[in-house]
Amino acid sequence: MTLQSRGRMATGAILLTTALALTACSSAGSEDKTPSAGSLTVWVDADRAAVLKDAAAEFTKESGVEVKLIQKDFADIQEQFIAQVPTGKGPDITIGAHDWLGNFVTNGVVAPVELGNKASEFQEVAVAAMSFDGVTYGVPYSIENIAMLRNTALAPSAPTSYDDMIAMGKAAGTEFPFIVQVGPESDPYHLYPFQTSFGAPVFGTNADGSYNADELTIGDAGGDEFATWLAAQGAEGNLNISLTGDLAKEKFNAGASPFFITGPWNVADAQAAGIDVAVDPIPAPGPNTAQPFVGVQGFYVSAKSENTLAASEFLTNYIATEEVQTALYEVGGRAPALTASFEAASSDPIVAGFGAVGATAVPMPNIPEMGSVWQYWGVTEAAIISGQADPVGLWQKMAADVQGAI
């Protein structure tokens, strides 16, 4: 009897947890549900949450609309937003990167945002990045691009050309003349400035500056020149597929090279390692300017939001203000997308340096066809750098594969 009733108690306890688990599911569901008129749900990553909290409080005070901030891991947002919006349980607004936009539009989960006359207050590249097929879908808050970090102790002045950089690097007597992360599957993002200097962008552009997926320009004559150059640099040891992102950073911070092609995210660690860094434009090995990709981050409105007016009001009249954009810059260190805030932030030479390179840069394509490019691009570059076969042949093969996949 005792044994049996003890068993019953145990099962009772298990049962209780079952019920709790079940109701936890259902009540969590009800919290995620799009709230009734008069409240906004915003997905935001941990770094941005504190700033948004202040902006949200002010918005609530002035409009009476409650703002619920939900913290998410930035890397999970794209997937979850696409999965949850159709169920009606997604947020009204989410933070996001501009290259997610193609995926969002293809899945019909974002609503257009009318920036109106505010559009001219943002940096042009930021608004272009947040647009798809000529329609603007997001309010940008930051722009980010790579440039060249220079260890001023090893190289007191900026190189004038690519060859000059190599010569200066060799004269410095360090392990590498310059460092750029490559990795076993290469890193087309970090090598893109070199590629554009040979005049081989991935896609052609339309009149309005958006990318044209029907015009794949990666296999043009400039592409072949770039491939030949890659093979030569690989043979010389300037580019090495063993140099992954972690290693590249570690080596530069240890003083193993005067030059490091990277983004603002590695500046703080380099400075912490005691290196006095300056930011310079990326020297172009080819005839054209070396244009890196620009990454833009901003806020999107859900296509199924029932609070579109409140969401638009919050984004265009609160997030798009100098005060908030500057505050967002101060917590994340990413250059602000609003021109006024950017100019204020440019008193920092690092921001100004990256900004100068960013002014010549191009937005990373946000069209879904880009996905087909990435999967062939990197491995082909890696094969060329490690000298596996004829560089031009490999490059043309890649262009054909990409075209086939599109």
Place this chain on the structure above:
Amino acid sequence: MSIETPARTKRPSSDRKIGSTATGTKVLLVKIAALAIVDAISLYALFIVFAQRDWVVFGAILLVTIVVNVVYFSKRMLPAKYLVPGVIFLVVFQVFIIGYTAYIAFTNYGTGHNSTKQDAVAALIGSSQERVEDSPAYGLTVVESLGTYSFLVTDPDGDVSIGNENSPLAAVDNATIEGGKAVGVPGYNTLNFSQIVAAQQTIAALAVQISDDPNDGSLRTPDGSSAFVYRSNLLYDESAGTMTNTNTGVVYSDTGVGAFTASDGTELRPGWKIEIGFANFARAFGDESIRGPLFSVALWTFAFAFLSVATTFLLGLFLAVVFNDRRMRGRKVYRVMMILPYAFPAFLSALVWAGMLNRDFGFVNQVLFGGADIPWLTNEWLAKVSIILVNLWLGFPYMFLVCTGALQSIPEELQEAATMDGAKPWAVFRFIKMPLLLVSIAPLLISSFAFNFNNFNLIYMLTNGGPRDVAAGVNVGATDILISMVYKVAFVGAGRDYGLASAFSIIIFVLVGVIAAVSFRATKSLEELN
């Protein structure tokens, strides 16, 4: 000894009988309290789900609650009392997920097809609103009269006009102007921001024609305080179920592929989710990019899973036997050290190994091989060897643990008896210990095989399937196993194809299931030895 036992137990048992009625009431009270809490929570959940009109979940919760109450209040159904909680968990966490995966395998769920047709239409219409180029921004005040909302707009020149859904903009001259913007007009109530927010769905959907000609465009407001002129370039004909592009005149119709399709085959995105029968399975076997590498990938998957199990088992068994010898000193210290790799998260270890095996900067080449350039992860065959070796490092502690446990459960007498009969140590191991060991270890070997068959983490973290032969033109590398190939086919590239991924999961599930079933049948012969 055996005579004394009943006497010893007799007294307490009679004591317990007196206590048992008191305990019985207590237990009953606890049971009622527990069930009351369960029912209260279920009721609360039912209210919430009822409010959301989610009838499937409502039915499920109701059913579970009824079953739980019936089972625990009934005096009979003793087995059910033990089984019900487990069965509920099994259904929620296993059966439902497998069933749902199977359902997804028969749909086109993925990028561009992730919701209903209704949502797709709404999204298409929403994004087809193009702001008329060079059109001015209007200052807007939303006003209301007799339940009809109107736009009171001020153009950049200061001219004021009013209009609503049914009547295009018309000039107004008696409006109240504040700060260059009309804020009210006689006969209408001006809405403040919170009133606008309360009615925002109606107001956001409101389109006011700027002239009698609909082609001139309509005013819409994104935020309730300003209005812009938009023209739609897509027209949805609800009765015909077609979308028409008003710029080019192309008609897109629903041809049953889950998207509006033009006569030349171009599709409008987003489309919507439909059921497509066995098309995903047909693609899994028919698509050239999948069928081409499928054979070599499947072969490597089997080789990888088999070699992983074989190497880890042999090393684990060897160490277990060695450390089971009583003559060895400091066995406990060694055993703890042996288990260490098991204590690290596997994906972290894989990342660390990827760094150590780096050709030019890795610890292995730099320190162990004195600066050699051995391409551990970038040569097709060495990468395979590296994967097996790293998996050996990761996996042997588990085999070591289970073998040690099994060895210790084999009675010493058997070994003694065999030795007395003149058996050499190898014979003792081969004919006595090994068969006994396999009875308990064989099922674990099968589960280990199934685990390694789908060991995505290791492959993804160590080589990401590479090195890849760029000349082959498919996104599959030399060390890709089935599950990592599925990941690449379904999720890397232009879009995510959950339908295809689910179909593959089902295929792999069947494959592993069959292998496991056959192997388990084979292990029965081992048990017959006893």
